[in-house]
Amino acid sequence: MTSMSRSAGDGACAPRPLVAAVIVTFNPELPTLRKMIEALQAQEAEIVVVDNASLASVAEQIAKLTGELSCGFEALAQNLGIGAAQNRGFAAVAKMDGNSVSGERYVLFLDHDSIPDVGMVGKLVAADLRLRARGVRVGAVGPAIVDVRTGTTGRFVSSGSFLVKRIPCESGCQELAVDFLISSGTLVRTDTFAKIGGMDEALFIDHVDTEWCLRAKAAGYALFGVCGARLIHSLGDEVVSAWLGRKREVFVHSPLRDYYMCRNTLLILRATRMSLGWRVFLLSRLVGSIVFFVATQAPRLRRMGFMLMGLRDGLLNRQGKWTPPW
Template sequence: MATDLQARGTGAVNTAHEQAGGVAAVVITYNPDGEVLPRLLDRCAAQVARIIVVDNGTTAVDVPALCRPFVARCPITFVPLGTNLGIAAAQNRGIEVAKAAGAEYVLLLDHDSVPADNMVAALRQADRQLRDAGVEVGAVGAVTHDRRTGTTSKVVRMVHGRVQRLASQTSEPYIEADFLIASGTMIAISVLERHGMMNEGYFIDHVDTEWCLRVKARGMRLFAIPRARLEHALGDHVVRVWLGRWREVPVHSPARDYYMFRNTVRMLLTTPMSLAWRITHVFRLSQFAVFFGLGMSPRLKRIRLMTRGIIDGVKGRGGALVDARPGRGSNR
């Protein structure tokens, strides 16, 4: 059940930011860092009309306690799911709350992301300019900067059958993209109403990719906004490897290998995309199979879960991974 948080010692929720419309930040938490989440909330409190924190069963920290210091600056709604329902389900619950509150846009954020001071203003300005020019905007997204490696993300786009990775450090006001990662992406509620929300069957991994492909197939366009910056961290840690080119690869737990392989196969079978993107996704899976299956321990477990992911993807299975073997079972 969604609860409007109150600052300790007060009897009413702050309404200073309440307005019909505006941007609602939907923040998904799962055992967040107790130092990073307050930084995220601090930046959001000054930039959005409402913050909606959807918690996927955190046990390590008291998420409402981390939120309360910011209630006096911005209304915060806390939505505890009680267990880990996956990123897609959590995002959808947050979107529903934002819609009910009268938000015009949602800004999706992971708990390890920290927006720059002007990020939301930059996204709003670009979105407005594009719409005024008659562009069918599906979403606009921030450019991410990895706090651990210092790397700034590139914008990915397929051009004449080849993947282009465009530098995001540019004076251009916006760069058209084929994909936007969910964290730092701003979507109009009207777009979600017309083209659908996140696919909860994916649970985690490729949730944003599938949504982007789906809306692009319906004529919508996606844009990365170079002036909108987001500090972020992908994966448990990052390693730099040669996979056709030098890449910084986020390394996750073996369970995430299952989701990546299952959801890629599901996407290839059910989501509209160009032949070039289908070939690219198949090639990428083969690279990951070699890199993670042979180069990252525990190798046998990773290979087993990758194989199971492929089989379940072909069968169209979704939801959380449940390992039926005795003493096993994890979604992380």
């Protein structure tokens, strides 16, 4: 059944497209997952949970929770990575409509630790509809990300002729044209997602969203950050403060994630259409990350080893899931 929203004109009820949230889980905290689902259902979103081979005891609890809350659930037999899980979730959403995709359905991609703020879903849909009414070829829209640990609202990423920069939402701004949206919180119409194509499963994790966004931009689609929509999220395993030209919050991942960051940066630089500004941005970020994390974040030697192997495999064009040799 199509949900209803009140039109701005005469107060009558007009159809609003259905939204299905695809939540990818991997050993999630069950209370947080419950809170996510309940928040999304309060905003009239249907739910599909795709579990990426969590521990058997955790997967059993997820299955129980999704059954209790009337959500779709698909348990993958092995961890296929974030991109593959998102693609499986999209396929499950398409099945809701008889394997068809249209402008009557949106998919909202979410990680298992992302809590939508009140009204986030409706604000994202409204922004998409508003932009399309102006004739904009919308690829996707996404919320402002608020870090659950620090309360800091993240900035969006946009590029000019030669530079990629991070821009904040200014007071009164409804949406910003951007180059990149993190996958958690990204809302895309199903027909648009089908035209752009699914997530690159060969990347496994890290830069999956970067590659998709750059591919969407190269295909002529526009991406937008919606300033009034907020998602409470946690990037990285921890956040540290550092002085890097100015005070910054740096998100620290595990050495294994550092491997994927290094490898996949080189993979997308090799295979993805992007501007010179983006190439400079990705390369400088890669070098800066290696120097900062190896110099400051334990375990330094293990982290350096994983990063070097990531660089090697990126140069050799090795893809997919990686198992450390020790």
